[in-house]
Amino acid sequence: MADSLRRSRPWYDYVERFAGIAGTQEGLDILPDGEFLPPIPLNCVEEDAAKRIKEAFGGQRHLIHSRVANITQPKPEQNRVNCQYRNKCWLGCPFGAYFSTQSATLPAAVATGNLTLRPFSIVSQVLYDKDRQRARGVEVIDAETHETHEYTADVVFLNASTFNTTWILMNSATDVWEGGLGSSSGELGHNVMDHHFRCGASGDVEGYLDKYYFGRRPAGFYIPRFRNVGDEQRSYVRGFGYQGAASRQGWDREIAELNIGADLKQALTQPGGWTIGMTGFGEMLPDHDNRISLDHSVRDKWGLPVLSINVELKQNERDMRRDMVQDAVDLLEAAGVKNVKGDVGDYAPGMGIHEMGTARMGRDPKTSVLNSHNQVWDAPNVFVTDGACMTSSSCVNPSLTYMALTARAVDYAVEELKRGICHESSRITQNDRADDRYRDDWRQIPICL
Ligand SMILES: Cc1cc2nc3c(=O)[nH]c(=O)nc-3n(C[C@H](O)[C@H](O)[C@H](O)COP(=O)(O)OP(=O)(O)OC[C@H]3O[C@@H](n4cnc5c(N)ncnc54)[C@H](O)[C@@H]3O)c2cc1C
Ligand code: SF4
Structure with a gap:
């Protein structure tokens, strides 16, 4: 411990x-x-x-x-101003004081120049290469046009939130495993918390x-x-x-x-x-x-x-x-x-909005879906680092742990890529990139107060 x-x-x-x-x-x-x-x-x-x-x-x-994830000192390097004590955080914080995708992670990703954001995109399955026993990318349905696209990648991180991540796994590689990618242990979908x-x-x-x-x-x-x-x-x-x-x-x-x-x-x-x-x-x-x-x-x-x-x-x-x-x-x-x-008060599972489990980590592929680096045992270039990976729930709020696990797994994946371990399929091509109608959407941060 x-x-x-x-x-x-x-x-x-x-x-x-x-x-x-x-x-x-x-x-x-x-x-x-x-x-x-x-x-x-x-x-x-x-x-x-x-x-x-x-x-x-x-x-x-x-x-x-x-x-709490409300900053009490400014973070000028992230363009975030300290909290103004108005308690409207759930509406989206115009000062960037409340940590969120819009205030912190998305701007940081945009700043790398390597981000392609494609909204209205439903990942329907991980594409699995049976011969190489690796994922080769994902299939995406355009939510508006219903068209299907394929995106290839060396490494796939699934972070669609606990249940949706497991939904994607269950809907993938079903011609190899009836229960979906990661189901060989019989644990995929189980141990919801x-x-x-x-x-x-x-x-x-x-x-x-x-x-x-x-x-x-x-x-x-x-x-x-x-x-x-x-x-x-x-x-x-x-x-x-x-x-x-x-x-x-x-x-x-x-x-x-x-x-x-x-x-x-x-x-x-x-x-x-x-x-x-x-x-x-x-x-x-x-x-x-x-x-x-x-x-x-x-x-x-x-x-x-x-x-x-x-x-x-x-x-x-x-x-x-x-x-x-x-x-x-x-x-x-x-x-x-x-x-x-x-x-x-009344409580039913799910009301805590801290859903966890369903693709547990573990040391043994016979009893777990992921290894200790959050890689799917059945496809090691697929990483699951959201709440699906949790083996126990503790009693503290969980999101910081998902973030720490994600940072750790990304670091590991980058090292593996450098060593050429994950695999060598092509990256996203220019034709697959988001078209102009989506380019600036991430800037439309809601204003509260
Ligand atoms: C009201 C509320 C209050 C909360 N308060 C706290 C708290 O105080 N502390 C705490 O630790 N946790 C809290 N939580 C839980 C916390 O919000 C989640 O743990 C956290 O957001 C999970 O992050 P995530 O990135 O895994 O999933 P999300 O933030 O849900 O992001 C997943 C994203 O994937 C997208 N997606 C889903 N399926 C697909 C698909 N098939 N294809 C493409 N995209 C897909 C979704 O649209 C979404 O944008 C709270 C939750 C709620 C609802
Ligand atoms: S919404 Fe208001 S109270 Fe919440 S973090 Fe932002 S400034 Fe602070």
Whole structure:
């Protein structure tokens, strides 16, 4: 464990430096530190809760700054300005402060002069050369014209997001393997994972009525996993962390009462009292029965088979969810919060939007789809580095790990190419390049605020 962490750390550092992550060094084994920009500060209520929780649980449980991909210092080399604290990140950040494809990776790729972007393109399969046991490229359907094109390449990276990547594999080389490229182990499509959540607690905080905070923070606090760590052992395995925030109520606090009149208007010119809440994100174990497959009886408008998804929570997750509620209540009560209410919301796999697994990495081609460099065992010039490659889900947000794995695999692939290992088929030809109608699309970044 410690050894694998040491080996993977440079790649986490690499992507953290590039993306820009705001956070604090905490020195916790369970949540390794990284190369962080200054944090988005906790507010006064969260700071006080952090102190009280530390005292109440003998330093075994921690409330820390959330670690977020919003830059708190400018990155002029990437044309990105620091965060303006308006919390509209999901609309697309006009300052480039929120890390995204549009703000960071696409401009960097364009700057190399080597990028050809072809939108409205559906990769329908990896083209497989049986004789050489290698991929020779991909087949693409133009989403608008429905025309089919072939693109040849020395190396193919599949990063279509977890399920779509596995969909492409399942739809490829079916004349060689009925279950698709990468299915020789019988593991392709299996071991779907998500983060189960919507179990937590919330309550009211007395006092601090003379205190406010700057702007609208695109951040809050994080409570790293403490269950099944050290002495806090449970009947289930693994654990969960909490994401939460404290804030003052706004004018909408009176909507439910449907009040009217001058007194109401006057009251609403002032912020309301403080509330605090948090929800747990729990680890879901890989289970062979949790799987996706192609449903050839249902086709989309391009004639492609759709995915059938069969996934459910198992006993380990169900047991964990009880603790996720009760521990949240205990933590908030220990922090002096009043009127604490535990909360169990509906959850179905997929709602955590952290889908993982289905093309697991491993050491043995008989039990895994990918090797330790993210290469498909059945076609070593095909790399899968998104969530499909994950063998376990942990309880932390996953995307940084996909990025670190991608950077590591790209470095490996480049070295292999230099050594002439991958293979020598032609690169994208001029005729295959995107036509003019697409050339500047990447610049059309939506404006928010
Ligand atoms: C609302 C929301 C909030 C989230 N918050 C967090 C968070 O706080 N932290 C975190 O770590 N993760 C978070 N996630 C998860 C995170 O967004 C994903 O893990 C991440 O985007 C995965 O990156 P990706 O490049 O693998 O896939 P994507 O970002 O989904 O990119 C895949 C791309 O491939 C394209 N594509 C798919 N199929 C094909 C095909 N057949 N041919 C051609 N192109 C194809 C898609 O159009 C898409 O552009 C969140 C997700 C959502 C929806
Ligand atoms: S959208 Fe606003 S709050 Fe979000 S990162 Fe950009 S500047 Fe910051």
